[in-house]
Amino acid sequence: MNNAVSLSHSAQYLKKAVPMMVKYRMPVTPINYAIWYCYFQGNKPSLNIELDQVISEHQTCTQSKAKEIFDKHLSDEDLALFQEMSDKFHNTVENIQQDISITLGHSKSFSTSLIDSQNEINSLIDTNSFNDILGCVERLTDESIAMQDSAREFQTKLSVAYNEIKDLKEALNLSKEAADTDPLTGFYNxxxxxxxxxxxxxxxxxxxxxxxxxxxxxxxxxxxxxxxxxxxxxxxxxxxxxxxxxxxxxxxxxxxxxxxxxxxxxxxxxxxxxxxxxxxxxxxxxxxxxxxxxxxxxxxxxxxxxxxxxxxxxxxxxxxxxxxxxxxxxxxxxxxxxxxxxxxxxxx
Ligand SMILES: Nc1nc2c(ncn2[C@@H]2O[C@H](COP(=O)(O)OP(=O)(O)OP(=O)(O)O)[C@@H](O)[C@H]2O)c(=O)[nH]1
CATH class of the missing domain: 3.30.70.270 (Reverse transcriptase/Diguanylate cyclase domain)
Structure with missing residues (x-):
């Protein structure tokens, strides 16, 4: 599986995991996250069977049961890999967003230069024989603006995806913090x-x-x-x-x-x-x-x-x-x- 494909799949699994945790009242801990991630990944059918059973019996999966499922079907290496994938995805989205900003900038300057050319031609023409050229340049300008609009729309979509991943990462960090904290005192454990x-x-x-x-x-x-x-x-x-x-x-x-x-x-x-x-x-x-x-x-x-x-x-x-x-x-x-x-x- 190439990187782009695995990354896009990974994003799908990440996005599907969170609603399941919310639906079944499971806190967003790395372990819960990892078992749902693997559930959607589908590489470990026995994990899916066990998780399905637990959910159908109890309509939730307690932290101790989730840990038991994790220990039985996954390893700390899986958890590390999962964390790495989530980090990688986050970085990739960040990089793409930067690329798009640059592209948008380029597209903007392309549009500006076409408009400048149009103005220039406008000032030059004083006969109807230039009308065709002018029409052509106008079309080009429209296309450029459309291109800029679609790039902007793409960037908006990407921003949404970026924020979603950021939220997921924050939830993961929070759950890590909770895992390090003693609930009675609030001190580290x-x-x-x-x-x-x-x-x-x-x-x-x-x-x-x-x-x-x-x-x-x-x-x-x-x-x-x-x-x-x-x-x-x-x-x-x-x-x-x-x-x-x-x-x-x-x-x-x-x-x-x-x-x-x-x-x-x-x-x-x-x-x-x-x-x-x-x-x-x-x-x-x-x-x-x-x-x-x-x-x-x-x-x-x-x-x-x-x-x-x-x-x-x-x-x-x-x-x-x-x-x-x-x-x-x-x-x-x-x-x-x-x-x-x-x-x-x-x-x-
Ligand atoms: N209420 C409560 N008790 C706890 C908790 N954790 C441990 N304990 C109890 O704390 C007690 C600790 O007792 P010891 O370590 O023998 O201390 P001690 O002999 O009373 O006192 P020192 O000799 O002065 O240390 C045990 O009875 C534990 O069951 C907790 O979270 N809450």
Whole structure:
């Protein structure tokens, strides 16, 4: 299959996939997108049979079922290929649009020059013998204008297609963002941490950042299990959300927060000095320590919230696993030294 044909088919599959996701109330995630894309591509009949079955039974396909179908019939390579095809299509449409703009410009100047010629001839003729020539030139001008109109119409159509693809790409980016985000806190999730932490270490080693100090801050809500046990799981969730809100209010723009586990968080951030790093962690710790939660209507049953912090400064060429281990060790020390405190990893 040549590139143009595959590209035009790919556009058809892309356009068909989205209405299906809307119709069957499936979010526009890369995985949902990929399975519908393959459905219309028709290369994997067993995928079509399974998806048809699921849809006819449930009138939707849950995220876990979609993942199951994806894992069974497709691979991460398929997902990457699909993403590549969507990117390629987007770029191609962009290039064609540029070409058309240039063509339209050329056509416009062609038309202008013909009109100029007509005016010139007009000024020259003073006898009827030139009327035929003039008629011919007029026709040429009309044709040129018609050509310009049709090019403009083509460009409009192309703009519509271009915007559609742009929207699709935006939807894909949004779904990627959602895939990286923890829904309870709005922070990045563990998967994102695992993929970001290596870059964080590498960028610092390669000195591509201006800041002199990079650090990993790991913190964990103290005795969190007791909130769940004594107040219920929902109140436990509320504690996590309250803590997340406080952290957000005290963040710097050079810091990124991740929900590392249940009630454990990581912050990667850049600072000018160690004092700045410690002050930053202390500030968040103190703000969290001002929080409390109580059972509904039970004013006497109030429970203070606190968190313990472990800090590890990044040394150039440190492996991410070593950095995480050091922050974790500092956090462990903070816990064993009484909680609600900040500890720095000892080997810095
Ligand atoms: N409500 C709620 N609980 C969670 C969530 N994720 C994990 N948990 C619970 O969090 C608790 C974590 O408890 P531990 O890690 O033992 O912490 P802890 O011993 O209470 O406290 P420290 O020793 O101070 O760390 C477990 O009971 C988990 O079930 C969540 O999203 N919401």
């Amino acid at each position: 563990r998967g994102k941490f695992d993929s970001d932490i290596n870059d964080f270490c590498r960028e610092y080693s390669e000195q591509t950042t201006e800041s002199s100090l990079a650090a990993l801050i790991m913190f964990d809500i103290d005795h969190f299990k007791r909130f769940n046990d004594d107040f219920g799981h929902q109140k436990g969730d509320e504690v996590i959300k309250l803590v997340a809100k406080k952290v957000k209010e005290n963040l710097t723009d050079k810091a990124k927060v991740y929900r590392y586990g249940g009630e454990e968080f990581c912050i990667t951030a850049y600072f000018d000095t160690i004092n700045d790093l410690v002050a930053f962690a202390e500030c968040i710790r103190q703000e969290i320590a001002k929080l409390a939660i109580r059972k509904k209507q039970d004013v006497n049953n109030k429970r203070a919230i606190s968190a313990s912090f472990g800090l590890a400064m990044l040394r150039p060429f440190t492996k991410s696993s070593v950095l995480v281990e050091r922050a974790d060790r500092a956090l462990y020390i903070a816990k064993t030294h009484g909680r609600n405190r900040v500890e720095i990893a000892p080997d810095i």
